[in-house]
Amino acid sequence: MTTAALYATPLGRPTVSFEIFPPRTPAAADTLWDTVQRLATVNPDYISVTYGASGSTRDSSRGIVRRILAETPITAVAHLTCVGASPAQAAALVGDFLDEGVRNILALRGDPPKDQPDWQPPAGCLTYASDLVGLIRQIERDRRGAGPRADAVDPLSVCVAAYPGGTASPTRAQDVAALLAKQEAGADYALTQLFYDPAAYAGLVHDARAAGVHLPIVPGLIPMTDPGRLTRLAGLTGVQPPADLMARLSATDDVEERHRIGIGATVDLAHAVLDAGAPGLHIYTFNTYRAALDLLEGVHLDGGAPRALDLASGPWVSATPTPKAQGHR
Numbered sequence: 001m002t003t004a005a006l007y008a009t010p011l012g013r014p015t016v017s018f019e020i021f022p023p024r025t026p027a028a029a030d031t032l033w034d035t036v037q038r039l040a041t042v043n044p045d046y047i048s049v050t051y052g053a054s055g056s057t058r059d060s061s062r063g064i065v066r067r068i069l070a071e072t073p074i075t076a077v078a079h080l081t082c083v084g085a086s087p088a089q090a091a092a093l094v095g096d097f098l099d100e101g102v103r104n105i106l107a108l109r110g111d112p113p114k115d116q117p118d119w120q121p122p123a124g125c126l127t128y129a130s131d132l133v134g135l136i137r138q139i140e141r142d143r144r145g146a147g148p149r150a151d152a153v154d155p156l157s158v159c160v161a162a163y164p165g166g167t168a169s170p171t172r173a174q175d176v177a178a179l180l181a182k183q184e185a186g187a188d189y190a191l192t193q194l195f196y197d198p199a200a201y202a203g204l205v206h207d208a209r210a211a212g213v214h215l216p217i218v219p220g221l222i223p224m225t226d227p228g229r230l231t232r233l234a235g236l237t238g239v240q241p242p243a244d245l246m247a248r249l250s251a252t253d254d255v256e257e258r259h260r261i262g263i264g265a266t267v268d269l270a271h272a273v274l275d276a277g278a279p280g281l282h283i284y285t286f287n288t289y290r291a292a293l294d295l296l297e298g299v300h301l302d303g304g305a306p307r308a309l310d311l312a313s314g315p316w317v318s319a320t321p322t323p324k325a326q327g328h329r
Contacts, residue, residue, distance in 0.1 A: 003046050003075060003104050004157035004188035007216035007279055015218065015280030016042065016301050017077075020287050021050040022060035031287065032064070038289035040072055042302050045280070048106055048159075048191075051079035062100065069101050077159060078102045081110025082126035087135060090126055094139050098156075106159040106191070107132040107182075130178070133158055133185035162190040162208070162217050164200035165239050172204070176211045189216040191282045194233065196224070196242050198272035205277070219273045220282040223291035225249075225262030263291060267298030274299065 006015050018039050023029040039047065047068060051061045061079065068076040078097050082090050097105065109129040126132055140156045160182040163175045179190060195201055201219050208217065224230060227249040230241040245265050249258050270281055281301065283292045296302040 001075075002155055002157035002188075003077060003159065004155070006045055007189050014274055014278065014301060015045040016296060017044055017046045017048065017218070017280065017282045018292060019048045019050060019220070019282065019284045020064070022064060023287070028287070033067075035285065035287055035289045036068065036072065036074075039285070039292065040074055042293065042296055044074060046075040046077050046104065048077035048282075049079060051081055051108070051110075062096070065097075065102060066100055075104055076102065077104040077106050077157075079106045079108060080132065081108045082129065082132040082135075083110035084122065084125055086122075086125050090132060090135055091139060094136055098139070098143065103154050104157045104159070105136060106161070107136060107187070108161055128178070128181070129160055130181040130185040133160060133182055133187050137186035157188050158186060160187040160190050160215075162192045162204060164192050164195040164204045164219075165197070172207055175204070176207050176213065179208055179215070180211055180213050183213055183215050187215060189218060191218050192220045194220055194222050194237065194239055194284065196239065196245075196269065198269060198276060201273050201278070202276045216279045218280045218282050219278050220284060221266060221270060221273075221295070222284045222286075223262060223295050224266045224269075225259045225291050227258070229286070259291065259294075263294045263298060266291075266295050270295060270299045 001009075003017075020032060020035065023032045036047065049061050049064045049068070065076045065078045068074055080090075080093060080097070085093075094105070107129050109127075109132070126135070136156065136158055160179070162179050182190070192201065192204070201217075205217050208215075222229075222233070224241065224245060227241075227246055230246065230249075234240050242265070245261070248261050252258060252261075274281070281296075281299070283295060285292045293302060
């Protein structure tokens with residue numbers, strides 16, 4: 001079953017998924033695989049593997065995806081960025097993924113080179129994530145017409161990013177317009193970047209539905225146990241962590257107490273978005289498993305009693321899908 005099918009078929013429970021990133025050292029690689037095996041114990045619906053800015057971790061990302069596919073029963077979602085890539089270059093990368101058995105892709109614009117503040121994409125390159133989604137769908141159509149090959153018949157699932165807050169676009173309206181463009185290009189579902197206020201997630205879903213977006217929008221959560229990490233992420237994303245939580249975390253030097261406080265706050269956030277109708281939880285693990293598994297235990301999604309949830313209805317599904325608009329970027 002592709003990840004797209006997860007959100008088209010009522011499961012009776014929210015989906016559970018994780019994000020990991022390529023390790024930077026051989027020792028970190030061993031630790032990462034231990035993390036993957038630990039995460040696998042809760043039978044996640046999928047694990048996504050990040051892809052560095054400008055393709056900086058291309059080979060290691062693909063290696064992790066291949067290993068997940070070969071050595072575990074877990075679905076792997078491969079991140080792919082397009083910023084600065086020509087259509088031919090992006091098509092070659094998509095083809096490589098498909099040849100390796102990947103059927104689930106998270107299509108992202110990506111970030112420009114950090115050391116080039118005035119960088120502009122070369123003429124003719126892909127500019128938006130919606131461009132990449134459209135390219136992936138074209139490749140899928142071409143391969144389906146290429147003959148009786150496995151990758152010519154297995155459907156692809158294409159995920160995109162959504163932004164409840166932060167610096168992705170200057171306004172919510174622009175973020176929603178970008179999400180609509182990705183849907184029109186052929187996206188199946190969306191994962192949000194981090195947020196700490198459940199109202200930010202609910203507001204995004206509300207505005208997206210009003211604009212005609214009917215994609216499932218899955219909230220992405222970070223276990224809020226490390227104040228240093230939260231501070232660094234605020235600098236990168238513009239999303240500020242709750243001041244009261246930061247004060248509580250900073251008031252103690254006891255790592256276990258910080259863990260307890262942070263997991264409690266994250267469990268509260270997870271309950272709030274699930275109660276608001278979220279179709280699942282996507283957890284940013286930072287390549288560690290304890291906090292992610294403790295979060296799932298707190299919301300009873302670690303293999304315990306499932307929450308009742310009908311994915312066939314609710315605020316994440318449009319009652320009357322909006323016809324695709326023409327010429328939308």
